[in-house]
Amino acid sequence: MELIRLLGQNTLAGFNKLGRGTYFLTHTLAGFMELLPRPHLVINQMYSVGVLSFLIITISGLFVGMVLSLQGYYILSDFGAEESLGLMVAASLVRELGPVVTALLFAGRAGSALTAEIGLMKATEQLSGMEMMAVDPINRIISPRFLAGLIAMPLLAALFSMVGIVGGHLVGVGLLGVDNGSFWSQMQAGIDFEDDIINGVIKSLVFGFVTTWIALFEGYDTTPTSEGVSRATTRTVVNSAFSILGLDFILTALMFGD
Amino acid sequence: MQHTHTQDTLVGLFVAFGIAGLFFLALQVSNLSSFSNDDTYTVTARFQNSGGLKPRATVSSSGVKIGQVKSISLDPKTFESVVEMSISSRFNTLPDDTSASIFTAGLLGEQYVSLEAGGSDELLKDGGKIELTQSAIILEKVIGQFLFKSAEEKAEGNK
Structure with a gap:
């Protein structure tokens, strides 16, 4: 009996949270109009969300590309197909690893910071203070962060893929001696602009949207105690990772299953 | 901040x-920069069997890439495979008795269309048709024929 009651309670609580999250999202999107006269709010957030994530994204991208190249070479050389190394590295980065790994790192680096920042604002009653002064905290605090996350994510994913391909080239051509010309020509023959690159950008946009939404909502919805903030930060990373990987499966099935 | x-x-x-x-x-x-910006013209060729040829496969002449396969469809009456190819306008001097064959790059590579120029004075135009074609080689058929032949030879040797 206790079990059934708990199950019902949790289900209702889940739907309740989803409803509040959706209301929060529409309010945030409506707040975009208010940002037009104050672009510096977004630029400030682009700095903390994008510029500060730049280093971790490029370094991870470089190493992921290098490892892909190394692993791919050992497998491909069994079939005498080392020339396809460029295609393999580029396809896996542009289609999958670029958007997904960037989104996971983004959730860990920028998403958790956003949750902690907004959660602390709520715990120290800064958000209530704003409401007292007739300033809408969602328009002023949440919307610029949301827009910044939405812009930064595809740029970071593109950077990740680019640096990864350069890393793969360094290892493949520089270290393992794959022919430079066939590395690029196989890549260019196999990667399609619309099918691969545009779809990769769409993926990263979706991931950016979901990650920033989760991070901001968890922060805004937190229990205003130090324990609540720490829990909300954990939930941001865990829920973002789940949603990114789940959505990636659905998007891949939709995009590449022809 | x-x-x-x-x-x-x-x-x-x-x-x-x-x-x-x-x-x-x-x-x-x-491959955004390679052909899409150029002007291209389209020619079609009919094959008995186009094997594993796919859209966007290379069309080459003497080993040089001159275009790509646009679409592959089945003629519902003759049951032939109709392959549409877009060829860069830079290579607009192909004669109209050019022949098309489907080859495989390497043993495990992708299939591509190879065009061999003939000796006619007339040129292939946009929407033109290539009459002389050679189908893709289906490995299973070749192996089947080879096995059949060697079995036949053995049977004759036993007589």
Whole structure:
């Protein structure tokens, strides 16, 4: 009996949270109009969300590309197909690893910071203070962060893929001696602009949207105690990772299953 | 957070780098630049069997890439495979008795269309048809024929 009651309670609580999250999202999107006269709010957030994530994204991208190249070479050389190394590295980065790994790192680096920042604002009653002064905290605090996350994510994913391909080239051509010309020509023959690159950008946009939404909502919805903030930060990373990987499966099935 | 001049510059740099990354992907990694900007003309060829040929496969002449396969469809009456190819206008001097064959690059490679120029004075035009075609070689058929033949020879040797 206790079990059934708990199950019902949790289900209702889940739907309740989803409803509040959706209301929060529409309010945030409506707040975009208010940002037009104050672009510096977004630029400030682009700095903390994008510029500060730049280093971790490029370094991870470089190493992921290098490892892909190394692993791919050992497998491909069994079939005498080392020339396809460029295609393999580029396809896996542009289609999958670029958007997904960037989104996971983004959730860990920028998403958790956003949750902690907004959660602390709520715990120290800064958000209530704003409401007292007739300033809408969602328009002023949440919307610029949301827009910044939405812009930064595809740029970071593109950077990740680019640096990864350069890393793969360094290892493949520089270290393992794959022919430079066939590395690029196989890549260019196999990667399609619309099918691969545009779809990769769409993926990263979706991931950016979901990650920033989760991070901001968890922060805004937190229990205003130090324990609540720490829990909300954990939930941001865990829920973002789940949603990114789940959505990636659905998007891949939709995009590449022809 | 205070709004500063350096921060603007850093954000600007970040956005510039990101867009440069997208351009790199579009131009260097994908095949966007190779043929789509050029003018192309379309020719069709009918094959008995186009094997594993796919859209966007290479069309080459004497080993040089001159275009790509646009679409592959089945003629519902003759049950032939109709292959549409777009060829770069730079190579518009192919004679109209050019022959088309489907080959495989290497043993496990992709299939591609190879055009061999004939000796006619008339040129292939946009929408033109290639009459002389050679189908893809289906490995299973070749192996089947080979096995059949060697079994036949053995039977004759036993007599």
